[in-house]
Amino acid sequence: MKKLIIFLIFSCALSSYGENYQRAASSAKKDLESALGRVESSRQAIVEAKIPISQERTRLIGEVIKLRRQVQESLRTRDNRTVDLQSVEKEITRREDEVTYLASLLGDYVQRFENQIHIGEVQLYEDTLNAAKHLQDDQTISERQKLIRQVNVVELGLERVGTLAGGDSFEGFALSPDGVREEGTYILMGPITFFASKESDSAGIVVIEHGSALPSVVEIDDIASGSIRELAANGSGTIPLDPTLGDARKVIDSKDTLLEHIQKGQIVGYFILGLAALCLLIAIYKWIEISGVRRARPQDLQEILSLLREGKRDEALDKAKGIKGPVGLLLTDGVEHSGDNKELLEEVLYERLIQTQPKLERMIPFIAVVAATAPLMGLLGTVTGMIKTFKLITVFGTGDARSLSSGISEALVTTEFGLCVAIPSLIIHALLLRRTKGVLASMEQTAVAFKNGLETDTEAEK
Secondary structure (H helix, E strand, C coil): CHHHHHHHHHHHHHHHHHHHHHHHHHHHHHHHHHHHHHHHHHHHHHHHHHHHHHHHHHHHHHHHHHHHHHHHHHHHHHHHHHHHHHHHHHHHHHHHHHHHHHHHHHHHHHHHHHHHCCHHHHHHHHHHHHHHCCCCCCCCCCHHHHHHHHHHHHHHHHHHHHHHHHCEEEEEEEECCCCCEEEEEEEEECCEEEEEECCCCCEEEEEECCCCCCEEEECCCHHHHHHHHHHHHHCCCCCCCCCCCCHHHHHHHHCCCHHHHHHCCHHHHHHHHHHHHHHHHHHHHHHHHHHCCCCCCHHHHHHHHHHHHCCCHHHHHHHHHCCCCHHHHHHHHHHHCCCCCHHHHHHHHHHHHHHHHHHHHCCHHHHHHHHHHHHHHHHHHHHHHHHHHHHHHHHHCCCCCHHHHHHHHHHHHHHHHHHHHHHHHHHHHHHHHHHHHHHHHHHHHHHHHHHHHHHHHHHHHC
């Protein structure tokens, strides 16, 4: 029964499930068909929408490519601009270097122009030169203004070349030969500058004197001064021409007098010249002394020998004493010892020669000493002069050569004095010795002749 009931229940359930299944299947089929319809509609819609999307995608891809190209072009432009900027910066740096170099050249030109113009022209170009000098440290002026001022000096130099070629004149001042500042007219003729005073009759060439920063007038002569004044007054005339550009006058002015030249030697030079004067006095004295020595004549010697042969010894002695100088003394000694033996006579005559030699050579060695000492004293003056020069260099530096001239002059002049004294002293010493030896040789010859004459007479008596 239970099984039947279960079966009936199961059958009823199964039948109910079958109906539900049919309804579910039918509903699912409808849903499937509806879904397929919607899918087909969606697919159709997608297909229809795909074409514009594809077209839009293609357009967007094209725009991306275009924008990418624009970016690349912009990058290239930026790179080019960077390169151009660097080139411009390099060009600017190069131009700045050129400007700096030109400014340096112009500064050097301004300095050279100031140094090369004549001292009389300084007052004519003073304002322009002062405006163009010392601009490097001036921060109140622009670089352009600095260049303009320096270029003005260049233009001024070009104008000056043309002006000097044709001659020019201007009013100014200068120091007269008396050292008085006077107003007058400058006349420029090439490298030569003349000045004619309006306050006096002074006129001449304009120069710069040592120790003065103002132009000074040096007069040539009355004729030249008159010509210069006429040229300044009338604008025409004949003026003197100095082809040496003042060097001839400088050479003449640089020549020292004898006293000035001696003063340059200082103390050492004075001492050398003192020795030279003493040496000269001794040389003159010895020359006169030696030249005054009388030499025995052959006839005097023969006469004395003849008197001795005749036994007139006193007369022979008087004759010998009548001969002046050392030769007379030699013959006197010979006559007095004519009766002695040969050896004693030779000793007596030789003794007289020995006594005479120091007298004749007296003070001559001093001349030799001066000849040997003078160059050494000149060297001493050279050393002291150089020491003085180095001291002056320490004080004044090497810029001013005139301040060093005293030490250099002492160094050179003392050497000159030493050589000028030594060379003549050597020559005089040699000449005096030669004359002294000549006198001694003559006396020796006389002694030998006297002795031989006595021996001949003795042999004849035998």
